[in-house]
Amino acid sequence: MANDRRAKVIPRRTPESAAMLANVRRAMALTTALNRLTFNDADEVRAVFSELIGKKVDDSFSLIPPFFTTGGIDISVGRNVFINQNCTFYDLGGLDIGDDVMIGPNVSIITSSHPIEPSQRRNGVIAKPIVIERNVWIAAGATIIGDVTVGENSVVAAGSVVTKDVPRNSLVAGNPAKVIRSIDE
Numbered sequence: 001m002a003n004d005r006r007a008k009v010i011p012r013r014t015p016e017s018a019a020m021l022a023n024v025r026r027a028m029a030l031t032t033a034l035n036r037l038t039f040n041d042a043d044e045v046r047a048v049f050s051e052l053i054g055k056k057v058d059d060s061f062s063l064i065p066p067f068f069t070t071g072g073i074d075i076s077v078g079r080n081v082f083i084n085q086n087c088t089f090y091d092l093g094g095l096d097i098g099d100d101v102m103i104g105p106n107v108s109i110i111t112s113s114h115p116i117e118p119s120q121r122r123n124g125v126i127a128k129p130i131v132i133e134r135n136v137w138i139a140a141g142a143t144i145i146g147d148v149t150v151g152e153n154s155v156v157a158a159g160s161v162v163t164k165d166v167p168r169n170s171l172v173a174g175n176p177a178k179v180i181r182s183i184d185e
Helices: 015-034 040-054
Strands: 008-011 067-069 075-077 087-090 095-097 109-110 124-127 131-133 141-143 148-150 170-173 177-182
Touching: 008 015, 015 040, 015 124, 040 075, 075 148, 131 141, 141 148
Parallel strands: 067 087, 075 095, 087 109, 095 131, 109 141, 131 148
Antiparallel strands: 008 124, 170 177
16 A cells, blocks of 8 residues: 555555544544643643643643544654644644643644545555654644654644655745755744
8 A cells, every 4th residue: 555664554454444433433532532622731631631632731732622633542742842723633643742832723733544446435445654853833723744844943834734855954945845945043
């Protein structure tokens, strides 16, 4: 299904796909509980999110529900991370979010996809990692797809679709996102 050595391929009707489905069910139950909370329930939000990802998040972590994910256990979050409302993270391929990252509302971070060939499309899932380095700002409505690294200090403009690596200290925008300019201090 995929030739990329960083890709995780999960064929349909296998023990791996059954485990994936069990984790999706677990994540749906936890995100339902998370999405009943409000901005004022910050400690509870951190506790449920920590359970969702299987690791305690730092006290500086902040998330405004609602939030959606397909698994959660493949998400790693640094310190001082802010995730605004209505974000969707498909994390099967692995999602690493560095320190001091800000993620705007309605952002989709999608590590998984399906084969392009019509005859293969329903045969399984292909997942590739996403890395968001330190001090990145992902603005409202952006989409980032698998096998991408967003470099340190970069900004992904609102509504952008990131399909390739973003260099450090860059502003990217568009669909597909392209470097608009460098960011200087």
